[in-house]
Amino acid sequence: MNNNQHDTNYISSRRHFLSTGAFSLAGVASACLLRDEGLLAAEKKEKKQVRPELEQKTYDLKPKEPLFEPRAKAMISMWMQGGPSHLDLFDPKPTLTKLNGKNYEGDIKYDNAAEASPKLFASPWKFKKHGECGTELSELLPYLGEVVDQITVIRSMHTGVNNHGQSIRALQNGRILGGRPTVGSWLTYALGSETQDLPAYMALIDPGQLPVMGVENWSNGFLPSLYQGTVVRAQEPRILNLDPPPFLKGNPQLRALSYLKRLNQQHYEQRRGYHDLEARIASYELAEHMQLAAKEAMNLQEESLATQKMYGMDKPETKEYGSRCLIARRLIERGVRFVQIFTPNQKWDHHGNIRAALPAACKIVDQPGAALVADLAQRGLLDTTVVQWGGEMGRLPVIEKDKGPAAQGRDHNTYGFSWWVAGGGFKAGHVHGATDEVGHKAVENVVNHYDYHLTLLHLFGLDANRLVFEQGGREQSLIDNQGGRVVKELLA
């Protein structure tokens, strides 16, 4: 009898796992400890006894069924903070070339008034058709050209809010407001994770400064904190709270844990039968296990030299970003649901000096990004993994800083810009949508941020309007009643 009783206590103390946790690792452990089917079955039985109104909602990261058959299971987002110039990379505009230097007659919204000019600015770079699909890409993206048959270029992205912060929010959390969950949070809330040894949602930040909007980029908003993105840092400790401070790494921590275990066992000797104490002893072992899993996932030495080279890890300019792309692939392989890779703060915000700065930025990301697509494809993972490449805006077709070629740049443009996507049920070798003849505004098959989100979640077998969370007496969703549609033309 007493055994049963203890079991019940054990479960109810464990059940709280599900709703606890101030950092996203919480969920990892919760699902881990509940992996035991027996426990879960017992939990279900127990639930029936609870009156519905008072039942505490519980959350976990166990894998969950989507609403309908999904195409995508995981996602890697390459987040190009600052706003890459679509006019110089993805969206060739012969008319713009023709009108180079003429005043633009249409309406235009400048961000920097003091450097504004109405003079049209043709792309200084050449475009060329690639692959069987013949999609035109800029000469700045030679590697992407090699995988162009795997990707879809969307040339009609639109958020319509002309500064970094708000447009980042629109694309990352669905609205221009802060305090809302990001796409990765919604996905892990809906689908859990395929692995219980690693965080479900990981943000691979750049070694430099955080992107604009900082931690909002991986915020869980009003969702339980278990759905927050876990940051992987470029330096030790890579994952705070999961990795020890450097000086305790390895042997010192192992020795400390073995001493702690001895302390706890001696303590338990005199308190036999208190299962909470046993559970806590076990939880330290589980913690160790999670540390090892994370360490293994990020150990790139396990990859062949050829693979490392493919991601550009042998070249100084691509080494760092390439490593993170490769880590992203390893995480996805191990069942992580959502990974976002960040470029340095404002790397693409080319208000001036675009002739030098844009090629430099492309050098960093072109090869690793293309390698990621090719690598996922050769491993058979691309079919079920969405790859997304883009930032919060594009650039204007007019000159900013009209003070000679070296100074020139382009101002913000959220009315029409380009992204590319691949895998997970997106079309391959395709171009969707178009901007006007000078590339200022999206005019054909416009993809608003909410259209994109509806489409993306659709690929995961979810309806972004019906995926809700009750907050403050209201049902909240990623779309938040903005309308929009699943862009069927993007689906393979």
Next chain:
Amino acid sequence: MNAASQDAENIYFEEHVRPILKAHCLECHGEGKETEGELDLRLRRFILKGGDSGPGIVVGKPEESPLYERTLEQDMPPGDTKLTEAELATIRKWIESGARTLRPEPETIGKGVFLTEGEKKFWSFQPIRKPEVPQVKHADRVRTPIDAFLLRKLEEKNLTFSPDADRRTLIRRATFDLLGLPPSPKEVEQFVNDKDPKAYEKLIDRLLASPHYGERWGRHWLDVVGYADSEGYTIQDPVRKHSYRYRDYVIKSFNKDKPFDQFIREQLAGDEMVKPPYRNLIPDQIEKLVATGYLRMVPDGTASSGVDAGLARNQVMADALQVVGSSLLGLTLNCAQCHNHRYDPIPQTDYYHLRAIFEPAYDWKHWKTPAQRLISLYTDEDIKKAAAIEAEAKKVEIKRREKAKELIEDALVDQLEQHVPKEFHQALREAYYTPAAKRTKEQTALLKKYPVIMKLSEGSLYLYDREINTKKRALNTEYEKKKKQYLAQAREAELKKIPAEDRAAAKAALARAPVKRNEAQKKILARYPGVEVTLENLAQHNSKAAGELKQLKAKLDKLVPRAPQLAKISEEIKAIRAKKPKQEFVRALFETPGVVPDTFFFSRGNHTSPEQKLEPAVLTITSLQEKCEIPINDEQIPTTGRRLAYARYLTSGKHPLVARVLVNRFWMHHFGKGIVGTPGDFGFLGDRPSHPELLDWLASYFMENGWSLKKLHRTIMTSTAYRQKLKAIPATGDIDPDNRLLSGMSLRRLEAEVLRDSILKISGNLNTKQFGEAVPVMEDKVGQIVIGKENLNAGRPGAVIDMKGEQYRRSIYVQVRRSKPLAMLDMFDAPRMSPNCEARPSSTVAPQSLLLMNNEFVTRQSLLFAKRVKKEAGDDLKAQIRFAWEEAFSRLPTERELADAIQFLQDQADILSKQPEAQAKMKKEKELTPQLLALASFCQALISSNQFLYVD
């Protein structure tokens, strides 16, 4: 209550069938406004009589009884919830066995909800009567009447109390219980060696007198009230700057053992004890107004944008009633908001009668936002002073406006000059100064051609400054370069004029800054004053160069960035306003005198479906013995007096629930579990008291002793029950598996705040400063919530602002931002307030272990603890171990433990001395040695261990 296993002979309508019908059917069949199909299921005889489709049951024949058949077929009840198999079996057996009632049914009942005998006799609604203290076999173990009640039950099962715990265990248990901190080793030693037979009683008195007592017990109350420093409800989650006064009021009230009845009255109706208008208030009046913060703690989204205002307002009231229900009544009142309570005898009308008591203050039709419910503590004198200062600020504002105009004109001239051909200047200028709506087509077109002109405004001046600054930098470089060059040339020329042997010395003297020249250097320069060429006398040596420099300088001086000039005046205005007396506010609930709003019954709880008007009244079920009239508008006082009357009724000593609910919660905080296991639900679905007589004895004792909590603590803590050793769990055959009989003490994990505060205490860093504004929390660079002042730059955390020791305040003073729970506290089950917390869970999860292993707070405090150990105990390992052990565990280590610890410290120092990252760290921080780092690792093991995390 489990009817499925009931023998058919013992199934009765009142006990077994009616609760099922009440939960599922009565809303539409008897208790609601409409009676569907004319079928009333409230009484057996109504069921027999049936409705439009004939009798509800045929006695003895379930298959022919629609009540059974239709529920079995799941025709009824409509909706997703169907009867369970057990419930169906009960109905079936009841019909089969003759459909009996326990007692004759009432001759007549009115419409709607009627209270059955069973409900009226339910334990928690009975008056509280002080029971006789029972006689027990082991009278020697009885120290207080509490022990007798407990022992009687134990003896029924052939059990008894465990032996008394030793003094170390006792002082640790009592100190954690009353202060939420571990005792210091000195306090432990004193107590262990105290020969006074009253040593233990003295200990309890000392702890109760500590100013930290209120911080510990106030926290318990704040849980059930749902204290928060933010409004919640929406994602904006605005900060409540002023709610800390209520937190401080609670701490102080506990510290001074304010009689709990008074404490309750103040919280429910403190405002009605102060005469409005609330101006020029004295401290006692302020305290009473602050107390009503109790009714202002629930989430309040009524000032947020994008909310359904009606819904948000009514949610505030519903949540507030829920807090009143769970904190004082132990009832789930909110279950009666949309329909009659499905389990407890609370008709939906009762809910709205009760709401009417609170309506005049909240007044949802004339709603006041959180800001409008602040009472300013400005005196008339302050108001006068502030007005004078504001007038002064207004004058400078005019100056600022004029300056802005002037600067824009200046920028306009400059931009025209730079970017626009002369012939368009006049036209553009006119276009620019013409308001946008009045511009001609031509003017608009012209401006569009020159966006630098069109976009020029006060707000964009800073963008134009960038250009000025760039120019200024370039010009300045040129100026400095030329200055250096001309001065050097002139000096060289002068040096040539002095004797060759002095040249080198004079040159060296010149190279030094005047204040740094030595005597010899000063002397030599005094001898040849001509060589000291400066900017001031350059003209005498080279008038052309001096002229050029002067021109450059003049150009440079003209390049003044414009935005900072405006910013400077803004600062000036701010500085003037800062001179106003600081305006403090009280977050309160209060009525508007003379306004008496109506309360309506909301059909299905929907505020857009108001029906009949309802007057204020208390719950029917709790006022059967003790009637209570709530005035509609008390003529004696300016406010309606409704809450005041209600508060008096609740604290009259005759209310069946209030004192029981309170003492049960106090008991829970001492023993880990309440006498009633569901502290917020004393209704039918709640737990039944394990010791009903003890509960009533405690409630009576509490009220007899002036509702003094400290007296109750003394009585509870001096009992044998409380002083027992930790319950030993037998390997088999535990008769009392969840320890409800208290055959020993229960093991308890430290609550989140206690854990954090205790780590800080033993590391020597706890800042014991009391009261005041909340210590802010923020997101750190990865999004974890930590203590700190937010310092964002484009959404990213900027430089960390020094918290000056505030980061080490006790946890109760840390801001409770609903959307940003402090990671350390959240991880260890500190509640999320939505709206309140009736009892905390105690979880055991791996992330807690990861936090204790790797979190920056923990590793940092461990190192600080180690430094303290080294400072106090010196370099001897044994002395260090003993010191740390006593601090963490309130006892000395055994020989075996000591040997283990020595071994660990030596091993770990050795390991660390070889670990490259540790070597690097020691190289950087000179005070660190392998021994000290090993000691820190040891300290961390202690505070991560179960011995520290759990209290016996």
